[in-house]
Amino acid sequence: MKTLITLVIVLMLTSQFAFSQLDIQCNLPGCGTPALPNQSVHSYTAVNSSFEGCTTTELTKLTACRFKWEVTNGKITNNSSTTFEADHAQGIGVKWDNINAQGKVKVTVKNSAICSECPSGSKEITLDIKYLGTPGPIEINSVVYTSPKELTCNTSPLTISVSPAANATSYDWSWPSGWSGPSSSTTPSVTVTPNGTSSGNIQVAAKRSDVSGLTTTRSLSITRGPKANITSLSSSYIEICNPSQTVALTAYGTNADGFKWTSSYALINGSSYVSTPSPVTISTTTSGTIFVKAYNACGDSESEKTVVVKYGLPVITYAAVNGNGTVTYPHYVPNPLNRLEVRSDAYNPTYSWSMVGGSAFYLTPLTGTMSNICDVGYIPTFVRVEAKATNSCGYGNYIYWLEPNGSMLSASPNPATDDINLEFSGTPTSINLFSENSALAAISLDQKQIDRKKAIANGKTKIAIDVRKLPRGIYYLHVESKSKDTKKMRILLN
Numbered sequence: 494m495k496t497l498i499t500l501v502i503v504l505m506l507t508s509q510f511a512f513s514q515l516d517i518q519c520n521l522p523g524c525g526t527p528a529l530p531n532q533s534v535h536s537y538t539a540v541n542s543s544f545e546g547c548t549t550t551e552l553t554k555l556t557a558c559r560f561k562w563e564v565t566n567g568k569i570t571n572n573s574s575t576t577f578e579a580d581h582a583q584g585i586g587v588k589w590d591n592i593n594a595q596g597k598v599k600v601t602v603k604n605s606a607i608c609s610e611c612p613s614g615s616k617e618i619t620l621d622i623k624y625l626g627t628p629g630p631i632e633i634n635s636v637v638y639t640s641p642k643e644l645t646c647n648t649s650p651l652t653i654s655v656s657p658a659a660n661a662t663s664y665d666w667s668w669p670s671g672w673s674g675p676s677s678s679t680t681p682s683v684t685v686t687p688n689g690t691s692s693g694n695i696q697v698a699a700k701r702s703d704v705s706g707l708t709t710t711r712s713l714s715i716t717r718g719p720k721a722n723i724t725s726l727s728s729s730y731i732e733i734c735n736p737s738q739t740v741a742l743t744a745y746g747t748n749a750d751g752f753k754w755t756s757s758y759a760l761i762n763g764s765s766y767v768s769t770p771s772p773v774t775i776s777t778t779t780s781g782t783i784f785v786k787a788y789n790a791c792g793d794s795e796s797e798k799t800v801v802v803k804y805g806l807p808v809i810t811y812a813a814v815n816g817n818g819t820v821t822y823p824h825y826v827p828n829p830l831n832r833l834e835v836r837s838d839a840y841n842p843t844y845s846w847s848m849v850g851g852s853a854f855y856l857t858p859l860t861g862t863m864s865n866i867c868d869v870g871y872i873p874t875f876v877r878v879e880a881k882a883t884n885s886c887g888y889g890n891y892i893y894w895l896e897p898n899g900s901m902l903s904a905s906p907n908p909a910t911d912d913i914n915l916e917f918s919g920t921p922t923s924i925n926l927f928s929e930n931s932a933l934a935a936i937s938l939d940q941k942q943i944d945r946k947k948a949i950a951n952g953k954t955k956i957a958i959d960v961r962k963l964p965r966g967i968y969y970l971h972v973e974s975k976s977k978d979t980k981k982m983r984i985l986l987n
Contacts, residue, residue, distance in 0.1 A: 514543040515616045517600055527623035527704050528596050530589040534570055537562075538584035539600045539616070547608035556583050558602050558611035565597035566590045566622060580605040589622045593660060596622045623704045628664070628681060628697050629656025631713040641714040646690050646791035654682035655711055658699035665700065665708075669693025669715055690791050692716045719748040721794045723787040727772075730801045730840045734886035736778050742800060743772040749787035749794070756783040759802055780804045780838065807839035807882040809891035826895050830870045835891055837865075837882035849892065850877030872897050874920065874949070896975060897954075904970060908985035911961050913970070917954040920947060925971045926958065926984070935963055960986055 517524070520536040528535060539560055546554040561578040562569060562585050569577045570586035577585060589596050599617040604610070630637045632654045633644075653666075653674070658681070665677050671688030681697070696712040727743040744752040751770035754761045759777040761767045768788070775783070780803050787794040813834045814824050835844070846858045846867040854871030856878065858864045869878055878893040897919020904915050915924070921943060926936040936958060938946070948955045960968075963986055970982045 514541045515600075515602060515612060515614050516540050517598055517616050517618050519618075519620075524618055524620060527707075528567075528587075528589045528620040529704070529707060530591045530622060530624045531627075531709070532588055534586045534588055536584060536586050537598050537600075539602065541602070541612055544612050547610045549609070550607045552581070552607070555602070555611075556581055557605060557608040558583075559605035561601040561603065563597075563599040563601075566592060566594050567596050580607075589624075591624045591626070591659075592622055593624055594622050596620045623701065623707065624660055625699060625701050625704070625707050625709050626657075626659030626661065627709040628658045628661075628699050628711040631655055631695055631697065631711055638713055641716055643716045643718045644687065646717050646789065648686055648689050650684050650686050652682065653685055653695060653697075655697055657681045658709055660701050661699035661709075662702040663700050665698040667694070667696045669695070690717050717791050719789075720791055721749045721787040721789040722747045723749065723752065723785060723794050723796060723798050726785060726798050726800060729799065730803070731775060732803045732839070732885045733775070733777050734805060736776070739774045739776045741772050741774050744785050744787070744798070746787035746794065748789055750789040751787075753786045753788055753793065754783060755785075756781065756802075759783055775800075775802065777802055777804050801840060803839050803884065806887045807837040807842050807884050807889040809835050809880065809882060809889055810838050811836035812880070812891050812893070814893065814895070824893065824895055826872070826897065830868060831872075831895065833867045833869060833878060833880065833893060835865050835880040835882065837889065839882055839884045839889075842882040842884045845881045845883065847879050847881075848876055849879045851875040851895075853878075853895075869895065872919070904982050904984065907982075908987045909960055910987060911959070913958045913960055913984060915956045915958065915970075915972070917956070917972070919975070920944070920954045921972050921974055923971075923973045924956070924958070926960070926963075927969045927971065928964070929967045929969065935968065936960070 518538045518540050539555060541555050544555050547557045550557045559580045560582045562576065562582065564575050564587055567587045567589040568575065570588060571577045587598065597617060597619050599615060601615040602611055602613055604613070630639050633642065634652050663677060663679050664681055666675060666683060668674050668685060669688065669691050670693055671691040672685055674685030675683050692715050694712050694714055696710060698708040698710045700708050723744060723746040725745045731740045733740060746752065751768055754767045754773055756765055758779045758781040759775055761773050761775060761783065767773055783800040783802060784797050785800065786797045811818060814826060815832055844864045846856060848856055851874060853869050853876040855869065857868045859866045859868065867880070869876065872895055875894065875896040878895065879890055881888045881890045904913055922940050924938040924943060925934040928935050943956060946956050965986045968984045968986060970984050972980045
């Protein structure tokens with residue numbers, strides 16, 4: 494009998510000791526700090542370090558038991574209620590109500606369906622709920638803004654405010670770069686002076702003095718504008734013919750207070766730089782470029798327009814023959830076709846072509862927007878061709894001197910008996926006929942002899958060589974042109 498009583502007492506003491514070890518463990522930073530609402534989830538777990546677990550299950554220690562949870566001034570996230578009971582529900586999440594009050598968490602441990610040895614009992618903890626509301630949308634001069642706000646570019650003071658945050662004792666403020674305003678205040682309204690052009694974020698953080706590190710914030714993105722934009726000019730190209738001439742130009746844009754005109758060579762209203770909303774007058778003695786930007790209180794436009802200024806007569810800056818831009822005097826060309834091309838420093842000038850010396854069978858400017866290309870062909874001896882580029886100031890010219898290079902076109906008959914008839918595109922400078930058995934020329938004609946013997950017909954130079962007195966055999970004809978090229982041909986005399 495004594496043994497039975499002793500066993501019952503031991504079991505009772507063991508159960509009381511196990512119950513006395515039941516506790517509720519809080520998520521960090523711990524149960525000694527305020528419970529923060531605003532829909533933050535706090536975790537709570539039942540613990541009992543003395544309970545080793547049920548002998549009928551492999552579940553770890555207290556997890557095998559049944560738990561009933563009760564919460565005051567909050568909701569259990571497991572079921573969005575103030576109470577929750579289930580086997581193995583050793584932990585819960587809690588969202589505290591947005592109030593200033595005391596919150597309570599209570600857990601009761603019971604036997605479960607798989608464990609009848611659980612340390613029955615309850616544990617309750619009390620926490621302080623410290624609620625801090627969120628500031629309302631940011632207001633600028635009493636107007637509410639919930640999306641990015643574009644402010645005009647000036648430095649007029651602004652009143653920045655928010656609806657008070659519940660339980661807030663102070664407010665911290667941050668401003669875009671260059672703005673001047675308080676960094677903290679005890680009221681939700683302050684006065685700030687903006688920088689003229691800088692943008693960024695306005696942010697306010699509500700705080701309560703009895704909870705270190707607890708803040709709620711509201712922010713508003715600020716842009717500055719509207720930006721100035723230059724859209725067009727009255728002209729992007731002007732021609733000035735002399736130092737006393739002036740040309741008026743006008744710039745157009747949007748959101749522009751005026752326009753900035755810059756040039757390193759031209760005078761704009763008598764200066765190299767002008768900032769003005771009105772039209773300007775240009776004068777110069779040099780060709781170049783003027784740069785124009787729009788501006789307003791927010792600064793200069795990102796884009797710019799340019800004015801190309803041409804001073805004086807057009808200048809031929811490029812002259813080519815058959816695609817070769819290196820032109821010599823005279824320039825030896827082949828027949829029948831030669832293509833001439835010029836380019837000018839003027840914008841869209843009118844081109845014209847004419848023969849000013851010699852003759853050619855045709856001179857044909859190509860049709861097109863500029864007509865800066867001309868074909869010339871069948872030049873008997875020489876021709877001088879003048880190209881003109883004309884603008885409002887007059888014209889600039891370039892004169893080609895073209896001569897056929899004397900290239901041999903044919904030698905007939907071959908074989909020959911009495912005469913060899915030679916035909917050239919122009920006049921060669923020398924003709925030599927060599928026997929295959931001698932290094933000395935059997936017949937040699939220099940420039941003067943060629944000029945006396947030549948005949949010109951249909952734009953071609955023709956020369957006849959008498960070979961009656963030469964021994965029969967194989968000869969080689971050497972013809973040197975004005976471009977120093979030497980053409981060779983095998984001739985048979987029979």
